[in-house]
Amino acid sequence: MEPIICCSKQCRNKASTVPVFEGISDVSGAINEFNRGVSTTNLFQELETTSTQEGSRNQINSKRKGLKFSSSIESNKSPGPDGFPPVFYNFFWNITNHAVVSAVQAFIKFKMLPAALNHTFITLIPKIQQACKFEHFRPISLCNVIYKIITKILAKRLKPLLDNFIAPNQTAFIQGSNIQENSIILHEIMHYLSKKKKAFDRLEWGLLTLILRCLGFCDLFVDWISLCITSCSYSILINGASFGFFKPTPGIRQGDPLSPFLFIIYGELLSRILNRAENSSPTISHLLYADDLTIFCRANTMDAQTISDCLDLFNDWSSQKMNKDKSFIHFSVNTYPFLKSDILATLGLKECNHKLKHLGLPFCKPKNRKQAFNDIIDKTKSKIAGWKSRCLSQASRVVLIKSVAQALPIYQMSTFLLPKTICYKPDSLFLHFWWGENENNNILPLKSWSTICLPKSVGGLGFRKMEEFNKAITFKLARQILCKEDKLWIKIFQAKYIRHLNLLDLQKPPSNASWIWQDIVHCIPTIAAGACYSLSNNSHVWIWEEPWIPSLPGFIPKPKSDITLIPGNFNFVKDLLVQDSNIWNLDTLNGLFDPQTVLEITKTLIAAENEPNQFFWVLTNSGVFSSKSAYNSIICNRSPSVAPTIWKQLWSAKIHDRHKIFWWKVLNNILPTRCRLNQLFNIPDTTCPLCHNEQEDLDHIFLRCPFYERIWFCSKWCFRLSSISHLSFTNWISLLLDCRSTIFPLDDSREELIIFCVTAMASIWQHRNSIIHDQSTLSFPALLNSIHKKSFDHWNAQLSKKLYDKMASQSGSCIKPPLGWLKASSDLSFKDGSAVGAFIVRNSNGSIVQAKSFSNICIDVDSAEALALLEAVQSLDHLALDRVIFECDNLNVISKLLHSDLSLNWSSKNLIREIKKFWFKWPKWRFKFISSNFNWATHNLSKWARLHNSFAYFDLSSLPISVFCDGGYPLVDRL
16 A cells, blocks of 8 residues: 555656656756746845854864764655765764765865765655646755755854844744744734745845855855855756756755755845835834745835835845735725725735735634634545545554644644634544544444543543644743743733733733734633742742742642731742742741641742742643643543553553554443443344353453353463453453552563463454454464464564663663762652752772762652752862762753753752852863662662661761672772
């Protein structure tokens, strides 16, 4: 089936009606002619110089850094003219590293870029069906991987600088921005979009280098950019074959990692031209996203002429031409008809209709909200219709629905709350596709879609209900406003709707508000359930009105029941601290709150430095909002409060996904046995089709049917099911999956037993169905041999994987620190919010020279691990030792410490910042992750300290030797 589908896709992309040219020269000439029509070079005037940060070089000095850039390119990307895809370079890096590093260093040091390295294939992707003209194809460049590594280096240097000189009304490819921002602004100001034509093909090289110099980039960096874009050559891929060789006129390549950033720098020129002509026009004069330009002005001929002059000037400088066939004008409803005619004549454009969209979203409010999003249903139907032709298992359908079908409407859902009918229809399509329709489009859903859409951990399959998922991803907009992110659209919303109000206090949107604002206000109650302030020692957070205690339900404390009047000097959280410190004043807390509230407050950490009040998201460890956590908070009302452990055990079992789905259906009693069907349809015959003795339910089929009972006895375990007749079949599976159960073996043979059991059950059910529906019979020996072969193959594959995983998981053992260095290992014992931590310091001989334990109250394991590491850091800082290696077996803490671009856990971020302060003081210090297998001496010490309630620096001679026996290292008395 797969080759047929691939061939079908190739046929759709095949260019069969493009005019035929004889010989390569004709093809090259035709392509060049079309290219010249798109890229016309004109002279440009000199730009006014501005200043900004200067780009600097980013060299590859090691093979490891070269591998990092190579690995950042997606492995499955198409290869360039050299024929080697990224996965080839990554997999054979030990062979390819010399060629890659040498080529990159030659470019960086000597500005050498061989022509073959910068040769590019252009593949033509049809934009429409039955494409017959060159403009009906989208040209995509296929660059060589080594060239992409070079431009990745340049792009990495360029990306952080964009915020310094790119206007906020241009959001494409800017870090932290997304495609919806301009659409959101456009919905608020109700104006329209006009488009330019083939922007990537029309960039004037000379003007681009001049713009880069005017923006302050050094000559070396500009020369690198110029070398990359001017030394390229092209061949065209038509129907899989390469034709021609030609040099392009000015332009940049779609597919080049540099192109997006160069394009928005180029677009900044037009932005500044429009800003210069803005005068007293609206504050937002234009919006840019890649090649989508929206200009706003007053409805008069003078402003229209000014816009025309700006576009003409930009055209003279850059050679970019506006495509008037794709450009339109949108007028407000109170514009006079004669004025519309004059403006249309001045600009030479047509008036738009209200069905047009901006970046895939409706730019204005249509009369029928449902009609505006009907294309979501059409796309979903089309996608599922293509899958129905395949013979897919239900496990495969799960993957397709989750990964593909349910991702189709995410773009629209992340901006708008869609109508309920638009959400319900895809759910219905997913339901029918997963259960499997017959020729009459009928299904037999033995479990409701709402319960199937629960998380796997509580008995569902992890599908998402579209309406609830729509709410979850729309929450992101409300969260961005709540955190007051520095975005243009947020400033507009704050000025228009919020002003001096608190977002969390808003109850109902104005009746004349836009769609987006109405949707945001509807999200506020759920956002309030997870938003909490982070605190510093000067926090102006209201004690009684604002959320600030993350571990307390509701986040806002209440005073003691016997307090009738709260003293006036306790308004802000900072009033609850010891003066000029970040320590809670326990006397004040005990006087205002009950003991449980005091306990939760003392768990809350205070930042030492004076930071502005910021919200964080309590429902994630990082404190950063995620749609997944928001979705889980929405569905918690229909999820069981305590989920059976069987579900976690099922999904973590090492069996095929289709077998997991089969057992999931068994445990939910949704296999269509005759007894189950009788509950729904009152069928006349419910007896077993094989033995005709008992009613056919799950227990009978898999445990008591005489025909199938022999299968269990003929296994290597020789089961006599009569000995466990008191157990139901679901209980039997639960005991089998429960690693704590002693009924079944606890070694590797238990995994083999699980594989045999699920294979046997699936084969039994398949055999039963073939008897009923196909009237076919399979002898018992044949059925038994089939089961043994399938389970044997599965178990052998599992053994091979276990062997591979064991080899891959081998890590370094406990290594002594270098001569003159110390090594400090930290760990903790965490139980019910109480953390007992410890650290051990060793010298270069491996001898333990210091050990300490401590006790504290923490919210979670990450904060406790960070606290243990901080204790070790403070101790070594007190001794003024500058050559120390700190080890921690918590990967989250070490990752956040080593990688500043990762978001910090809200519970431990203040501790991580404190550690970084000491690291800045002692720059030679090192921090590394260590496996818990090699950190058990520290772990033993923390457990020993908890058991004996001993928290201090230890006299090492007083501790039992067994605590430190993790490597046979001797003990010494003191540091």
